[in-house]
Amino acid sequence: MSSFIRLPKSLVVVLALAILVLGLAACAPAATPTPSAVTLTFYYPVAVPGPITQIIDGYIAKFQQQNPNIKVNAVLSGGYPDTLTKIQTTIKGGGTPPDVAVMLSTDLYSLVDSNAIQPLDDYIKAAGGDSFTSDFYPAFLANSNYQGHIWSLPFQRSTPVLYYNKDMFQAAGLDPNKGPANFQEMVADAKKLTKTDASGNTTTWGLEISSDGIPYWLFQSFVIGGGTNVVGTAANKVTFDTPQVAQALQDFADLSTQDKVMPTGILQWANMPNDFVNGKAAMIWHSSGSLTNILKQAKFNVGVSYTVGEKGYGAPTGGGNIYMLKGIPADHQAAAWKFIQFMTSTDIQADWSINTGYIPGRKSSMDTQAMKDYIAKVPQAAVAPAGLQYAGAELAAHDNAQIQKALGDAVQAVLTGKSTPADALKTAQQQADQILSAFKD
Amino acid sequence: MNETIKPGRSWRPSRFKPQSILNTLGLLVLAIIAIGWAIPMLWAFAVSVHPPDEPLSAANLWFGSHPTLANYAQAFEIAPFVQYYINTMIIVVGILSVQLVTISLAGYAFARFNFRGQNLLFFLILLQLMVPSSALIVPNYSTIRQLHLFDTLLAVMLPFFGSAFGTFLMRQTFKTIPRDLDDAAKMDGANWLQTLWNVYLPPARPAMIAFALSSISFHWNDFLWPLVVTNSQNSRPLTVGLAVFTQLGEIGAQWPLVTAGTVIVVGPLLLLFLIFQRQFIESFLHSGLK
Amino acid sequence: MTLRPRASIARTERRFRFGTAALPYLLIFPTLLFVTVFTLWPSLRVVYDSLFLQNQAAQTPQFAGAQNYTALFDDPAFRQVIVNTFVYVVVTVPLSVLLALVLALLLNQKIRALGLYRLAFFYPAILPMVSAATIWLFMYTPGYGLINVFVEFFHMPSQNWLGDPNLALIALMILGIWKQTGYFMIFYLAGLQGLPHDIFEAASLDGASTVQATRHLTLPLLMGTTLFVTTIAVVNAFETVDQIYIMTGGGPNNATAMLLFDLWQTLFSFLDVGKASAISVILIVVLLVFTVTNFIYTERRATYE
Secondary structure: OOOOOOOOOOHHHHHHHHHHHHHHHOOOOOOOOOOOEEEEEEEEEOOOOOOHHHHHHHHHHHHHHHOOOOEEEEOOOOOOOHHHHHHHHHOOOOOOOOOOEEEHHHHHHHHHOOOOOOOOHHHHHOOOOHHHOOOEEHHHHHHHHEOOOEOOEEEEEEEEEEEEEEHHHOOOOOOOOOOOOOOHHHOOOOOOOOOEEOOEEEEEOOOOOOOOOOOOHHHHHHHHHHOOOOOOOOOEEOOOOOHHHHHHHHHHHHHHHHOOOOOOOOOOOHHHHHHHHHHHHHHHHEEEEHHHHHHHHHHOOOOEOOOEEOEOOEEEEEEEEEEEEEEHHHHHHHHHHHHHHOOOOOOOOHHHHHHHHOOOOOOHHHHHHHHHHHHHHHHHHHHHHHHHHHHEOOOOOOOOOHHHHHOOOHHHHOOOOOOOOHHHHHHHHHHHHHHHHHOOO | OOOHHHHHHHHOOOOOOOOOOOOOHHHHHHHHHHHHHHHHHHHHHHHOOOOOOOOOOOOOOOOOOOOOHHHHHHHHOOOHHHHHHHHHHHHHHHHHHHHHHHHHHHHHHHHHHHOOOOHHHHHHHHHHOOOHHHHHHHHHHHHHHHHHOOOEEEEHHHHHOOOOOOOOOOHHHHHHHHHHHHHHHHOOOOHHHHHHHHOOHHHHHHHHHHHHHHHHHHHHOHHHHHHHHHOOOOOHHHHHHHHHOOOOOOOOOOOOHHHHHHHHHHHHHHHHHHHHHHHHHHHHHHHOOO | OOOOOOOHHHHHHHHHHHHHOOOHHHHHHHHHHHHHHHHHHHHHHHHOOEEEEEEEEEOOOOOOOOHHHHHHHHOHHHHHHHHHHHHHHHHHHHHHHHHHHHHHHHHOOOOOOOOOOOHHHHHHHHHHHHHHHHHHHHHHOOOOOHHHHHHHOOOOOOHHHHHHHOOOHHHHHHHHHEEEEEEEHHHHHHHHHHOOHHHHHHHHHOOOHHHHHHHHHHHHHEEEEHHHHHHHHHHHHHHOOOHHHHOOOOOOOOOOOOOHHHHHHHOOOOOOHHHHHHHHHHHHHHHHHHHHHHHHHHHHHHHOO
């Protein structure tokens, strides 16, 4: 009976354990800075496999060595959409944003709308102004301008390119050293490359272009290759509903329905390289960054050329820029600019490009010894940077995710036969206009 | 519904059943269906050791020419799975420990006390059963932001510290304990804590274990809420870690790598399940019967 | 054991009860606190927030009445979301429950390796849905994905499951059924275990066939289990999001967008708090209607048992 009086010791232990666990949980590891040091927080997304974290850590170690008073805390923050969302909602919620972040170049207007980023004009002027920016590829800087300011610098950029199977080209009587120069040529080539078996099933497709995920991106190649674009320099205006854009969409749809060189339906981006290296597709459109992986797996000679439209070569740019966030303390700003300069410097951009497949942001990176050696080994890597002269701006506007989805839905509707290009683009234009009408510029 | 289960004797088929509806053909069909059910996981295992340089094709679909562990090595290089494991375990254990405390206290109060407004309060708590937490991510995310808990393990755990289901379960369980034991304890001068600890909790162990397994498996596998409130490997659990890992979409799918990552995430879980099959299943059942 | 006189017990009890009048409130306080902060208060808040415009164009909230709701119902994409969700629920729930019942009936026999069968059907239930979705994303790959290898084995053409708007939702439904059927099967097995033996004996003595016994005895007796698993299946179906995130992102062309995914996307991709709150309210209302109807139905059935 006296056992009821005893205090339960085990209860105390359980409670202590729970408190310990909760204490662990509430703690986020924080760097304890030395009195004069600044600690920067750097968010970066990852979109390519590879030891990205190790590479970034390596760069940071080098930077910290050169700048003993600055520490950088790098955070792998998920994919591009996650990074953008987390930062925007942090700012809206009155929290502390990171100091520097890599986000899509097209996130620009959304970031300015949420008052999240800092213009870089003053820093660029101090670093040499035009002589500083002239080394960056103009195509990549195109997404950095708004309201007369420069807001970001290219960090990990890409374009779609056309990969083709040189051996199949040769076998079909096509010149293996050149890709098609325009849309008509691409269709003609694809027809020669498409093979069917005795029962009429296609064993090799001449061409595969995916349309899942972010369909607007590859579609923009058709449009830019047709001499126009779906967006200009204004952040509150898009031009989906024009005859040229409709023709581009019709061309895209015809590939599977009329020309029969491509499977019908929505193809998946993730499967394209595999189809290519398996010989299921003689040509594919994919990111310039997929080169390393394709070369690793392909047992044939791989050619790289440019995506095309009616008039010739054309492609949107893609990928991420590096931004400085707003609302960070003054000493952080100076340190952040140093870090941004470092990460966009010639040698780092060259090294990053070699290791990840992204196109370097600076032209001078192509002249470094490391890059020259790499191109000697992998000549195809020189193609994408040379193609930047044919590149146009990627679709970007206010409320970007919804605008991109409007165009993407239109592309998918046409490719699945649910709508005609004119109707689908008209609907997309109406949706976009309605969303953009709320923005003044 | 008054079906009872006698643990330990669950799986012996009844002797007085109607004539067996299973003949050889039926058994064959069943076997085929069972294999079909198991194949996705088996295939994932096979592809995870497929050499990364060999493209997958209809002709080369399983282990490849020379199975390798390179994909696992690369997976660990790319993503901090060990950290994700630690995070998940802290989250799951943290939630459960607090839940066990709150549901015991609340269940005891509702079972053995009469106080004003108890029916209303019980009803309010039970409302949690009707509104799933996933429908409330918008305001709950905002709350976490306001508490400055974004990207912490605590943020993942906090909304679940109070459990209507657990409270209900404990209340039912406690109600079955005879009042005389309670009275006897009080006569010996035991206070409420001692009574709870010595009289009510011991017989409630099966219910608590059932609840524990149900809570652990729910929170181990939870995805949307952690996706929303975590941002880095400091707090990211396995589910979100795997999703981030598979988002390496820029260059196309690398299935041997992705399946290796998947196996890293589910392998230990499956192993535990294989060992503790009976307890797992019985707890699922127990937690379902009200 | 010595018995104390009644008066003494009463005095002890009264002393105990008087000093602890606040005790029950303290005991339920933690639970009540968390439920209030993370369930009750947010439920009210979503309703409130849904009446305001708060998005990329309106960074500070502006009162808008029912505008978010009318905008949603005017949007063909959202109407598609409703249709998709409805179809998903109406197809996966009966199929999973029926298949679970059939499997349980088949497995409630003395067969060798019963444990292995049970394992094969049940293990998907313990996997996180994101991992199952990753594996099935792979399985649906045109050409070499196992599903297409299987389909081609029967001389039918390989399909682009996740890229065909007519097939994508079906692909997700197959995954959903695969994942949860084993879980329901276990409940049915337990239910079958608990059935009284004598009535089956009596039935077979009366000459009833297996099929008749199953139809007229087993199934009605399992009605409680059926209602239970159906409830779980319906709530799960409405909470479908993980596999959409991993496999289709809502496409192609909104063919696989469902309520909870749309909710998440509206908040985190489009940053539209007002609309996301409206979608939350719609989801809560739908679930409440289902839960309440289910509850009333169950109670009414119970009184007539």
